[in-house]
Amino acid sequence: MLLFRSHLIQLIPSFLMATVIITFVLSMDTVYKLITMIIERGVDLATVMQLLTYQLPQFVNMTLPYASLMSIVVFMSRLSTDFELTAMHAAGMSSWTIGSAVVFFGLSVTLFGLLNSLWLTPLGYRAFEEEKLRLLKSQKNTTIQPKVLNYDFSGKVLYVQEKDENEQLKGVFLSERDLDSDSMITVSESGSIEIREKEQDLLLNLVNGKIHLHQQKSSYRIIDFEKLFYVFKSSEMSHDEDGGHVWGRPTSEIWNSPKFSEKRELLMRLTTPVACFVICLAMFSLGVVEPRRGRTASYLRGLILITMYYILWMGANELMEDLSPSVLWMPAVLTLLYGLYNLFRINFQLSGPIEGMRYAGKRSFRKMIHG
Template sequence: MLLSRSIFLQLIFPFILASGILTFILSMETVYRLIYLIVERGVSVFSVGLLLLYRLPQFLSVTLPLAIVIASVVLMVRLSTDNEIYAMNAIGISYWQIGRPFFLFGIVTTVLALSITLWLQPAGYAAFEEEKLRVLKTQTTKTIQPLVLNYDFPGKVLHVQDKAENEDLSGVFITDRELTTDSMVTLADRGRINVREGERDLVLALENGLIHLQGSAENYRTIAFEKFHYIFRPPQIVPEKKDGHIWGVPTSTLWGNSSQSSQMELFLRLTTPWACVAFAVAMVPLGLVNPRRGRSGAFLRGLILVVFYYILWMGAKEMTQNLNYQPHVLWLPPLLIWFFGLYSLYKNNLNRSNIFDLLSSAAKTKPSAKHQLSVS
């Protein structure tokens, strides 16, 4: 009991440290873009901090399994190089008993990862989209300046003659960035930027204007209007449409939706966290090292295991997404890693080497067997 508690507690610090470092590395691109918003667009530090906070669950869902691998390798290498593993074996402690706290730690992190993927991640992504829309509306209004070309609207160029203190625009000119035969140029006396919260989009509301439709000289047309709306829609959070993001859909909504995309996203949220316990079990035998051979072998085996897992994961995802397999195949990667870990533990418990050492020793013994036959 005391041994299991000691091993469990020793896993906490390297796990937290690895999680922090990996999350920081993974978030660097997002941090760079958010710093750009502060410097170039004048977005408040508070809004940028909220955007980064809302993205953290997505980063943690990726880094937690990797942190388990690093923490397990670091601890197993230390126990091996200090000969504590061999001392435990000498007093009758089996590898099953040594692996028990790793398994319990993997279960705890799996529960934590499940809470992230099932609840925090979709809620964070939905909040991220809402905050991004609010910042977009605020900054779009701020960046529209009289007599200055504005390129903030996707595919459009905006120019205004004047801007009132209440954000009303006058002398509005808007056209496509690239003029073609299907392009149109719009001029309006007045305009205003509005946000539709329900539809989650920006609306450029124009009044009293004229639309010029491009074409040949004989087909050139103009259309006068009293009110006209340009709608600029960022990616929507919908479960079935191809142009939307399904990451922000609540898990309860996915559970009741039988579409292929919804079921795939649901199983991804359910299966990915189980890589934590699978890695924790597998790295107990793979983290063993011979003190005289150095520590690099354990880290290399951990890297190979992670690469192998993600190859399986991408293959299962491809089978579900493009080959119309049932989403249940997404359970295969964590289950295969888990069974591999149990098999390696079983081999080590019988005082045999893990599978990597078995393969290398088999390759070395074949020439010696042939030599014995030739001598006889």
């Protein structure tokens, strides 16, 4: 129990340090955008820090597998090079006993990751979108600037040629942020933006304009209109990806959803935290190095492991539409099986899978003979 506690305490500092550093690196782009809001729009620092806090669960969700890997690499390479691993094996301790702290640590990080992924991340995303909408309302006079592309509207790009002192817009251009073959482009002579407090949204009123549609290769349509209304809502109010990202949907709402996008999002929320446990288990055996050769091999194996895991993950992500969303479990399952096999091999000092099968066969034969 004392050894278990000692190993667990050694894992925590490197994990926390890796989490802080990697989270900081991943958040740099968002921090830059938020600093731009302070400089260009005069947003106060407290609001910017609040927006950054809402996005932290998303960054932590991506950070946890890498931080778990780094903590195990540092821990196992230290045990190997300081001959502690050799001493524990000489004292008759099995790899399963030595690795119990790593298994417990991996399970703890996974449980925290599930809490963060299933609850905190969607909650933070919804709060971020709502705060951004509130900020847009309060900053309406300064946000919509003429002759500047505006990306503050969900999934849209807004361009205004002129804006008078009464907040009337002239020469309005509106399109999808990500253009595809079915995208719609809207232009109008004039317009205005209204804030609907009861509905908690923004209403874009367009007057005297045209809608350009390209539905098929040989079909191009232009629709004239006198008045057109666009409603912009936060992600919590949107019930599909056309109006807002599925990232902000509560897990309870997408748990049994038949929609492919929501099934995919649910599996991502489940498999990303599970990656922490399987990576810890696999890295426990891969982190064992020859003491005289230094720690380089352990770091290199860790890099190869995380690279191979995410190559498998990207492949599974591409195969989801053709096969089944459940294929996203494939990287975690394969890594888990590899980790268990490697742990079994090291514990019984086997050179490879053939010797492992021989060992298992001998044990089965002895058990059958001796009852």
